[in-house]
Amino acid sequence: MSHWIDIDTAHGPIRGWRADPAGPSRGAVVVIQEIFGVNAHIRGVTERFAAAGFEAVAPALFDPVERGVELGYDAAGIARGRELVAELGFERATFLVGAAAKVFQSEGLRTGAVGFCWGGSLAFLANTRLGLPAVSYYGARTVPFLDEPLRAPMLFHFGQRDASIPPEAIAAHRAKHPDATIHLYDAGHGFNCDQRADFAPAAAALAWRRTTDFLAEALQ
Secondary structure, three states, rough: OEEEEEOOOOOOOOEEEEEOOOOOOOOOOEEEOOEEEHHHHHHHHHHHHHHOOOOOEEEEOOOOOOOOOEEEOOHHHHHHHHHHHHHHHHHHHHHHHHHHHHHHHHHOOEEEEEOOOOOHHHHHHHHHHOOOOEEEOOOOOHHHOOOOOOOOOOOEEEEEEOOOOOOHHHHHHHHHHOOEEEEOOOOOOOOOOOOOOOOOOHHHHHHHHHHHHHHHHHHH
16 A cells, blocks of 8 residues: 655655565565655656565655755756756755664664665765665766765666766766676666656666665565
């Protein structure tokens, strides 16, 4: 089952889309949104994690700025999403991810984070600042934070044709974090999202298998 929950934070309550597995739990995952809010795609990803056996919640990170944000994958959605990201800031967003993780930690569940796009960079910070095992899908804003040491297992997914993450940025990830696992795919940015022009089904399926395998091991 999936439903909205309320998450208490020092910045006020925010909502989260929670999905629970039908059988025994394999651990818990905080699903970190793109710049488009907790839209149908992110809710669907959350439900896929539950179907794979993980407790999952996608916190609505924009709620302290504007509640109920669901943007489209068009120029207007990108522009508004970037405005909301700038207004929220990385510090506050990371704190909200931590508040979502505490929902599961209070239930005694080992918890990780998986983020997409902007959320991919937040997943990295969830590792370095919150100590969560994390998976970053095409996080294009991570390079300025790469000097922060990892505190848990880390997995990165990048598209080889992603103009927002050039080869030198991927090389910096490898140089700064040789213990992390990095996978490259014949794909562009946003290849996991079936609502984007760059959706790459084969790459998305492979990355998903690697992600669930990684989480199963990291959260055991």
